[in-house]
Structure formats: structure tokens, C-alpha cells
Amino acid sequence: xASRPVTSLPLSALRDGDRGSLAGMEATVFVLGxxxxxxxxxxxxxxxxxxxxxxxxxxxGEASRGYRYRTxxxxxxxxxxxxxxxxxxxxxxxxxxxxxxxxxxxxxxxIAAGLAGLGAVVDSGxxxxxxxxxxxxxxxxxxxxxxxxxxxxxxxxxxxxxVTTYIMTAAVFVTVAFGALTAGPLAALALGVxxxxxxxxxxxxxxxxxNTTELFALHRRFDALGEPVRRAVIGVQLAVAAVGAGAAWGxxxxxxxxxxxxVAVLSTLGARRRGVxxxxxxxxxxxVTA
Numbered sequence: 001x002a003s004r005p006v007t008s009l010p011l012s013a014l015r016d017g018d019r020g021s022l023a024g025m026e027a028t029v030f031v032l033g034x035x036x037x038x039x040x041x042x043x044x045x046x047x048x049x050x051x052x053x054x055x056x057x058x059x060x061g062e063a064s065r066g067y068r069y070r071t072x073x074x075x076x077x078x079x080x081x082x083x084x085x086x087x088x089x090x091x092x093x094x095x096x097x098x099x100x101x102x103x104x105x106x107x108x109x110x111i112a113a114g115l116a117g118l119g120a121v122v123d124s125g126x127x128x129x130x131x132x133x134x135x136x137x138x139x140x141x142x143x144x145x146x147x148x149x150x151x152x153x154x155x156x157x158x159x160x161x162x163v164t165t166y167i168m169t170a171a172v173f174v175t176v177a178f179g180a181l182t183a184g185p186l187a188a189l190a191l192g193v194x195x196x197x198x199x200x201x202x203x204x205x206x207x208x209x210x211n212t213t214e215l216f217a218l219h220r221r222f223d224a225l226g227e228p229v230r231r232a233v234i235g236v237q238l239a240v241a242a243v244g245a246g247a248a249w250g251x252x253x254x255x256x257x258x259x260x261x262x263v264a265v266l267s268t269l270g271a272r273r274r275g276v277x278x279x280x281x282x283x284x285x286x287x288v289t290a
Contacts, residue, residue, distance in 0.1 A: 080158025084196015
């Protein structure tokens with residue numbers, strides 16, 4: 001009996017046909033989403049909420065309230081993980097919807113690349129608007145009204161959820177979009193938990209600040225890193241856009257996308273830097289004449 005010929009299928013077709021399972025998620029989008037989520041979580045620490053956390057949830061601050069810093073920090077990280085899981089649950093629902101649509105890998109990668117590029121553009125101010133968005137602060141009165149486990153976990157949840165307080169970068173929205181574009185609910189949930197976990201770990205920055213002098217020195221270094229980190233997150237989104245475009249269409253289109261976005265973003269950043277430099281002498285001259 002003659003054997004039936006085996007017809008080979010493209011890898012993308014095999015992936016698309018099995019995307020309902022964890023193994024069938026769009027792995028490239030997930031990996032790029034992890035990179036964006038990390039960058040978004042790190043940049044978010046420079047929000048007023050993040051700075052307040054680094055001022056209040058410290059060994060010195062907890063000792064003054066009669067609590068142990070390690071205990072409060074543990075509750076904060078756990079709350080942030082739960083907050084990230086809450087965000088991840090929303091992303092998982094969106095991922096299930098994307099999976100039901102049955103979009104191809106090329107389409108998902110192309111959309112992901114476009115959104116990452118848009119995130120970089122928004123963060124750079126090219127469009128005339130830039131973060132922070134949703135300017136809501138955590139309630140610091142909790143520190144004097146509730147026990148450590150309440151304000152620790154409560155603050156952590158709000159920080160970990162990502163969108164309930166100050167949003168310092170468009171990369172937060174890009175993270176949510178990438179979670180949906182994985183087309184894998186479990187992968188999207190994992191991405192949200194990862195984002196919340198990284199945000200929660202920021203509380204440990206003050207772990208070795210045993211007195212106010214060390215705490216002040218930490219905040220000076222922290223403030224000095226704000227602008228470099230902002231620019232780095234823009235660069236990360238540009239790189240992710242280039243990789244996504246390259247995975248979707250090939251190396252050359254990916255490089256073209258990266259070059260166009262880089263020129264637009266860098267020109268805007270350069271103009272802003274020149275504007276700040278030009279304004280500085282004027283400010284000093286006004287101070288002298290006053």
C-alpha cells in the first residue's frame with residue numbers, strides 16, 4: 001500500500017493553529033512583553049507614589065511607627081504581586097479575545113511593533129503629550145490609621161496594579177497590549193504578575209538606609225537617575241519595536257522602522273534639551289536682577 005505524502009506546514013501555521021494552549025501563545029510577543037514590562041515597572045518607581053514609598057516605607061520610618069521594616073516590605077511585595085495579578089487577569093481576558101479572533105503571528109507581531117513604537121513616541125513628547133497620566137496619589141493617611149500589614153499590602157496592590165496611581169510611562173499601556181497580543185491567557189497573567197513583582201521590589205531600595213543621612217543620600221542618587229531612566233525606557237521601546245517589526249516582516253523593514261522612530265524621538269529629545277539649556281541662563285539672569 002502506498003504511503004501518503006507528508007505535507008510540511010510553515011511554523012507560523014502550526015503556531016496559529018494551536019494558539020489556544022500555553023504552548024501555542026505568540027512566544028516572541030511574550031518575550032518582548034517581559035522586556036517592556038520590566039522597563040515600565042522600573043520607570044514607574046519615579047512616580048510621586050514611588051518617591052513617597054521610598055520616603056515612608058523605610059527602616060527609619062517603620063521603626064518610628066513601631067513596626068518592623070522587613071514585615072512591612074514583605075506585605076508590600078505580596079500586595080504588589082496581587083496587584084499585578086489583578087492587571088494580569090484583565091490582560092488574560094483580552095488575550096482570550098485575541099485568541100478567539102484567530103489573528104496570524106505576523107499580524108500580532110506587527111501590531112506589537114507598532115504599539116511599542118507609539119509608546120516611545122508618546123514618552124518622548126513628539127505628539128505634544130507625555131506622561132505622567134492619571135495623576136492619583138496613594139493615601140498617606142493610611143500610615144497613621146492602619147496597621148503595617150494593611151498599608152503595606154494596600155499600597156503594594158495599588159502600585160502593582162500599574163494603572164491605579166500615577167502612570168509615568170506609556171510602556172505601562174504597551175505592557176497591557178502585549179499581554180493581550182500573546183493570545184495566551186496564562187502568558188498574559190504571568191506578564192501581569194511579573195510587572196507587579198518588579199514594582200514591588202522597589203521597596204527594597206531603602207533596606208540599607210539605617211538613618212536619615214543615608215536616606216537623603218539615597219534620594220539624591222535616585223533623583224539624579226530619573227531622566228536617564230526615562231530615556232532608557234524610550235530606547236527599550238524603540239528596540240522592541242524594531243525587533244517586532246523584524247520578526248513580522250524581516251530584518252530590513254525592522255531596521256527601517258527603528259531608524260525612522262529613532263530620528264523622530266531623538267530630534268524631539270534634542271530640542272527639549274536645547275530648550276532647557278537656553279532657559280537656564282535666562283532664569284539665572286532674572287535671579288541676579290531681582
